[in-house]
Amino acid sequence: MNKEEVESRIRSAFAKTIDDNGTKIEDALTDETVLLETALDSLGFAILVARLEEDLGWDPFSISDTPFYPETFGQFVAFYADNQP
Amino acid sequence: MIISEHGYWGLTDLRVLVNADVLIRARDYRSVALRLTDPAKLALALLALDGFVERLLLLSADLADDLAASLSAQFGADAILTDLDGGLTPAVPNRLVWTGPTSAGPDQSPSPKTATEWTLTTSGTTGVPKLVTHTLASLSRTTKGAATAKYRWGQLYSMERFAGLQVFLQALLGGSLVLPGTEWPLPRRLSYLADHECTALSATPTLWRKILMTPASASLAPMQITLGGEIVDDAILGALAARFPASRIVHIYASTEAGVGFSVKDGREGFPVEYLADAPGGVQLKIVDGHLFIRNPAARTIAELDSASSDASFIDTGDAVAVIGERCYFLGRASGVINVGGNKLFPEEVEQVLLAHPAVKQARVWGIKSPITGQLVSAEIVPASQDYAIEELHKILHRYCTDRLEPWKMPAIIRVVDDLEVNAAGKVKRSPQ
Numbered sequence: 001m002n003k004e005e006v007e008s009r010i011r012s013a014f015a016k017t018i019d020d021n022g023t024k025i026e027d028a029l030t031d032e033t034v035l036l037e038t039a040l041d042s043l044g045f046a047i048l049v050a051r052l053e054e055d056l057g058w059d060p061f062s063i064s065d066t067p068f069y070p071e072t073f074g075q076f077v078a079f080y081a082d083n084q085p
Numbered sequence: 086m087i088i089s090e091h092g093y094w095g096l097t098d099l100r101v102l103v104n105a106d107v108l109i110r111a112r113d114y115r116s117v118a119l120r121l122t123d124p125a126k127l128a129l130a131l132l133a134l135d136g137f138v139e140r141l142l143l144l145s146a147d148l149a150d151d152l153a154a155s156l157s158a159q160f161g162a163d164a165i166l167t168d169l170d171g172g173l174t175p176a177v178p179n180r181l182v183w184t185g186p187t188s189a190g191p192d193q194s195p196s197p198k199t200a201t202e203w204t205l206t207t208s209g210t211t212g213v214p215k216l217v218t219h220t221l222a223s224l225s226r227t228t229k230g231a232a233t234a235k236y237r238w239g240q241l242y243s244m245e246r247f248a249g250l251q252v253f254l255q256a257l258l259g260g261s262l263v264l265p266g267t268e269w270p271l272p273r274r275l276s277y278l279a280d281h282e283c284t285a286l287s288a289t290p291t292l293w294r295k296i297l298m299t300p301a302s303a304s305l306a307p308m309q310i311t312l313g314g315e316i317v318d319d320a321i322l323g324a325l326a327a328r329f330p331a332s333r334i335v336h337i338y339a340s341t342e343a344g345v346g347f348s349v350k351d352g353r354e355g356f357p358v359e360y361l362a363d364a365p366g367g368v369q370l371k372i373v374d375g376h377l378f379i380r381n382p383a384a385r386t387i388a389e390l391d392s393a394s395s396d397a398s399f400i401d402t403g404d405a406v407a408v409i410g411e412r413c414y415f416l417g418r419a420s421g422v423i424n425v426g427g428n429k430l431f432p433e434e435v436e437q438v439l440l441a442h443p444a445v446k447q448a449r450v451w452g453i454k455s456p457i458t459g460q461l462v463s464a465e466i467v468p469a470s471q472d473y474a475i476e477e478l479h480k481i482l483h484r485y486c487t488d489r490l491e492p493w494k495m496p497a498i499i500r501v502v503d504d505l506e507v508n509a510a511g512k513v514k515r516s517p518q
Contacts, residue, residue, distance in 0.1 A: 020483055034299075034300060035298060036271075036295065036298055036299060042291065042294070042295045042298075042426065042457060042458065043425070043426060043458060043492055043493055045298075045457055046425075046426070046455045046456075046457035046458040046461055046497070047461065047495075047497040049455065049456060049457055050453065050455060050461050050463075050497045050498055051497065051498065054498060059456065061320060061456030061457075062320075062456065066323075066327070067319070067320040067321070067322075067323035067324035067327065068324060069294050069297040069298045069324055070298065071297075071298050071299070071300050
């Protein structure tokens, strides 16, 4: 899957998870947005990762040889794009 | 030394601060409940009262007023020391209010009168906190003096909790302690710890992942990293080693059932199988039917010493384990209890909520692995009718659960299926494997 497609699927899962939380997405997500400064807390973020595994079919956290915890939205998208089965 | 918003307190400062008037008055009571939101005041109160009152209850500052009142009553507190303006008076006869700044008292060191019992609250799986009693000796069993004297510990736990007290006691044994405000957001706490050159940090794997995802963590330079409270995985150990190459990384396994534990220092998840023959920390381990059993020889009773069977004092930890090659791995709780970032729940509770909704005929709930919170709740349901589209059913059930369950108990994923396998007793089989 190319990076644009990965990013668009992540954006839609992100919006849905925030919507489920009953919180409104405040600002547009940019590459520099710090993940934990969005409306998602670490539990919300964990739920997002679980749903992306359902939707995309892979979990980069278990695929990647180098353990990594992304800080920003840009790093998060790149982590998914770079660690596909 | 204790470093907090109040400033730097060295030993000479502490010697007079523990004799503040309100603390001297608190020593007159037998059973004292502490409900202090300021961690520095809590530290002073613990130093001032240990050895002088018979029993101490450490109430979490974030407990609701009615819960704090009922726990104080259950404990039998005859006084409460608090920096809050809130109620509690009916439940506890005497109230010592400690608002405003800390103050120095006379420079004197009276001799301790008693071995104080420390009672902590634990959040069980039912959501109702339980009281658990320790002595200073049992609390400080895992803390080591000389080896850690050089460290400046940063407090990331609530100090009234077991793990937070471990950090407090560890720091007191010769090191020093940095106390960020408990209400501060994580980036501010991390910057505070970095600014005050903290060199040792202890947190759960979930919190460590959160720390690594927080840009302010770049300024931290810990020499000692401790993980505990949840299953530790290779990913977090590897990420910490990569980010903090100079640090010594230790993960702690502790069994609340047995009241003992051991630490693993080789930087890998699980523990070496050799521990089954020769475990560190003075404990003995064995595996029976996939459960880890632990024994603390120091706690054997006379009867057990006389008994021919050495198995008598092995306690089932309730943790499911598997040996793969040279390593023993933790699989989770044998009871099926799910641990979401340190918060525990029974899957049955979530199943009951789902089943209470008229659109649900059958439900099965279990824990799935999460690279962020260790585990998450997953559910499969069989709809009672075909009235709803799947997307709509998701929305309805999500809203329904939100109103009835704490955030960590919410199913992260709800799969709608045609059928769930039932066992011979007609019950839905829990394990999806």
